[in-house]
Amino acid sequence: MYTGLVHAHSGLRWLALVLLLAAVFVSISRWQGQKSFTDGNRKLYLFTLISVHLQLVLGLILYFISPKVNFDGLANRVIRFYTVEHITIMLLAITLITVGYSRSKRATSDTQKHRLVGIFYGIGLGLILVGIPWAFRGLGAGN
């Protein structure tokens, strides 16, 4: 079960990244072009939110079962990354994306709806890119 979860959590990153890139691109171009807010836009922003929440659920389970999470091993760089850095950066990113979605939903003008998603999802995407244990960082992730 542990290995399956790590694979799912690792693979799902791509879905979340593709959706985030699409949502940020669409929202910023429609904000700048002062375009209308369509059903398709709402769906894209919602599926993006769901994909990062799915990562949150998988990540939380992993946090309790992973050997790479250990508060007694913080002197080790890899252990410290997963125990402290990865979870902190990702929780912040997912919180910002959630706030952006709900503020966009409540906003009254179409331009404002796109603007809020563009800003909050954009910052969230930047944080997620920083928080991913990419192979070149040598953090023991399978990639």
Ligand code: HEM
């Ligand atoms: C969008 C958000 C997230 C992305 C894109 C992401 C991505 C990843 C990736 C690529 C790995 C490496 C998997 C591998 O070894 O191949 C990983 C590992 C891990 N993630 Fe996340 N993560 C996210 C959010 C979270 C959150 C919120 C938590 C905790 C609550 C979390 C906990 C973990 C843990 C514990 C591991 C280590 C698993 C292991 O190898 O034992 N992740 N994550």
